[in-house]
Every structure is written in structure tokens, then in C-alpha cells.
Amino acid sequence: MKVSELTALIGAKNLTTEIAEDKEILCGYACDLLSWVMAHGEEGMAWVTVQTHMNVIAVASLAEMACVVLPEGITMDEEILAKANSEGLSVLSSPMTAYEICGKLFACGIPAHV
Amino acid sequence: MEELFRISYPVAAADYVNAGKASTDIKRRLKQLGVGGDVLRRVAVASYEVELNLVIHSMGGELTLTVFPDEAQLVSADVGPGIPDVDMAMREGFSTANDEARSLGFGAGMGLPNMKRNADDFSITSELGKGTTISMSFKLAQ
Numbered sequence: 001m002k003v004s005e006l007t008a009l010i011g012a013k014n015l016t017t018e019i020a021e022d023k024e025i026l027c028g029y030a031c032d033l034l035s036w037v038m039a040h041g042e043e044g045m046a047w048v049t050v051q052t053h054m055n056v057i058a059v060a061s062l063a064e065m066a067c068v069v070l071p072e073g074i075t076m077d078e079e080i081l082a083k084a085n086s087e088g089l090s091v092l093s094s095p096m097t098a099y100e101i102c103g104k105l106f107a108c109g110i111p112a113h114v
Numbered sequence: 115m116e117e118l119f120r121i122s123y124p125v126a127a128a129d130y131v132n133a134g135k136a137s138t139d140i141k142r143r144l145k146q147l148g149v150g151g152d153v154l155r156r157v158a159v160a161s162y163e164v165e166l167n168l169v170i171h172s173m174g175g176e177l178t179l180t181v182f183p184d185e186a187q188l189v190s191a192d193v194g195p196g197i198p199d200v201d202m203a204m205r206e207g208f209s210t211a212n213d214e215a216r217s218l219g220f221g222a223g224m225g226l227p228n229m230k231r232n233a234d235d236f237s238i239t240s241e242l243g244k245g246t247t248i249s250m251s252f253k254l255a256q
Contacts, residue, residue, distance in 0.1 A: 034219035035166070038159060039228040051219050055166075058134030062141060062158040087138075 001025045001108060003067045003090045006046060009108065010101050012069065012094035015076060018085040023066040026114045028105040030098050034059055041065060042114050046105060048098045052076045054083060061087040071098040119147065119181040125168040130218060133169045137162040140179050140188075147181060149254055156232040157186055157252050163225045163232075164190040164248055170215045172246070181254075188233075188250045196242035204230070204238075 004021035007014055014021060026044030031037050032051050041047065041063035048069045049056060057080060060068050067090035070076065075093050076084075084091045094101055121143065123136035141158040149157070161177070168175045168190060175192030197203050203210075204226050211221030230236040233250035240246040 032219055033222045035163075035222040035224045035228075037219075038163060039222075039224040039231075041159075043155065053218055054131060055134055055218060055220075058138060058162060062134070062137055062155075062162050064155060064158075 001110060003046075003092070006067065006069070006105070007092055009104050010069070010092070010094040010096050012092040015070075015081050015091045015093055016084045016089065019088050019090060021067075021090055023090065025066045025105075025110055027112060028102060028110045029112070030102050038063070044114060046110065048101050050074055050098070052080065054080055056080070057083045057087060057089060057091075061089045065089070067092055069094060069101055071096060071101055115182045115184065117180060117182060119143070120178065122176050122178040123165075124176055125165055125172075125174065127169065127172055127174045128214070129169055130214075133166055134162060136165050136177050140177075143179070144181070144186065149186070151255075153186075153252055153254060157188070160229045160232040160250055160252075161188055163229045164188060164250070166220060167225050167248075168192055170211050170220055175245070184254055186252045186254055188248075188252075190246075190248040192245045192247075194243060194245045196244055197238075197240040197246055198242060200238055200240055 003023050025046045028046045030048040043064040045065040070093045140161045172192035173194045178189045180187045206227045207223040209221040209223035215221050234253045235251040238248045
């Protein structure tokens with residue numbers, strides 16, 4: 001599944017419009033503890049989190065994730081999105097809850113691990 | 115072994131806005147030197163963890179990357195306060211992070227164990243009132 005397909009699947013808005021949504025999603029994860037995510041993050045991951053500060057972008061891009069997904073219509077500040085754009089990391093905002101987003105991903109066959 | 119490259123980054127205490135900049139630069143530079151795949155990802159994770167440890171726990175310090183043809187070394191040295199019980203600090207789930215760090219999603223007590231897991235070689239020495247030094251090395255594919 002490509003990031004663009006996930007955007008459609010969860011009715012999300014792409015907040016990082018400067019980059020193509022063509023990365024392949026290999027696995028999914030939901031967690032708001034950054035140090036926990038750092039230990040368990042994987043390449044190609046779609047990471048669902050309510051955290052919206054600068055370190056989210058650092059963690060996701062260092063772990064080479066496919067995208068960050070913000071649930072319940074949460075957005076990020078412009079400067080954080082500018083950083084995501086420059087790192088080539090897609091950030092999506094969906095009206096669904098984290099539970100619903102993960103359910104959709106799981107139902108489409110996206111596993112927990114690569 | 116001939117040293118190919120060395121760079122140091124000062125890391126300020128409690129500077130959460132700039133946290134991650136050193137690790138991002140380390141990853142970019144290693145990429146330029148042709149390092150990729152699993153080892154690049156492990157260095158990136160470990161360098162971020164050690165950089166955040168300096169931000170969260172230290173009174174300031176320095177992160178140094180040294181690259182040799184077959185190995186990358188990361189050394190973090192801070193000016194205090196030192197760790198009272200290193201064995202306890204190495205335990206997964208144990209953290210002394212303050213409320214500010216926890217509110218940002220840090221303080222899960224995964225930092226040091228995660229560094230050890232990702233590095234090919236890991237060592238830590240600490241002296242109360244003096245500081246902590248963490249050394250990690252990563253074998254590079256030839």
C-alpha cells in the first residue's frame with residue numbers, strides 16, 4: 001500500500017503537500033511514547049500518534065518510516081510541517097481515531113512488523 | 115586504522131527544539147560516505163537516543179562521530195551530573211526523566227538499552243559530580 005492509498009483509505013488530509021505520497025507502507029504502529037517508538041520503529045512504518053512536536057519528525061525520519069498519521073483531525077504547526085517536507089516524510093491528518101486507523105490498516109493486510 | 119572523518123556536535127541541556135539535529139546530520143554524513151541499510155539505521159537510532167539523553171539528563175555535553183574504513187564510533191561525553199547507579203539506568207523501563215521530558219513522550223526508560231541493542235559495541239562510564247561517557251561502535255560493511 002502506498003501512502004496515497006492510505007490517505008484515501010482513512011479520509012485523511014495530506015499535510016506535507018511538497019512531497020510525493022509514493023512511499024510504500026510496510027507495517028503499522030500506534031504509540032505516543034517517543035522513546036518507545038525509537039526502540040520499536042521500523043522502516044516503511046505508518047506511525048499513528050497524537051504527538052505533534054519537532055521530535056516526531058526526527059524519530060520518524062531517522063527510523064526511515066513511510067509516514068506519520070495524526071488521528072482525530074489533529075494538525076501540526078507550520079514549522080514542524082516544513083521540517084517534515086524537507087525530510088521527505090509524509091504527515092497525514094485523519095478524522096478517524098487511532099483505533100479506527102489501525103483497524104483499517106490491519107484489515108488491508110498491513111502487518112505489525114516488516 | 116586510518117581515520118576517515120571526525121565531527122563533534124555540542125548538545126545543550128533541555129534544548130528540545132534542536133534535539134535530533136546532530137543525529138540527523140550524522141545520518142546524512144554517513145550516507146554521503148556510502149553507509150546504508152541496517153547499519154545506517156542502527157547508527158541513526160543509537161545517535162538519536164544518546165543525543166536525547168544529553169538533552170534530557172545532562173548539564174550539556176558533546177557528541178562525536180569518528181569514521182574508520184571498517185567502523186563508525188559514537189562518543190557522548192557530558193559535564194554532569196553523573197549517574198548514581200548505572201546498572202539501574204541500564205534496565206528497560208527505568209527512567210529519571212522530568213515532567214517536561216515526559217510530556218513530550220520521552221522517559222519510557224528505553225534509551226540506554228536501545229543504544230546497547232543497536233550498537234555492535236557499547237560501554238558506559240559515569241562518575242557522580244563529573245559526568246558520563248558513552249562509547250558505541252558499529253561495524254561497517256566493506
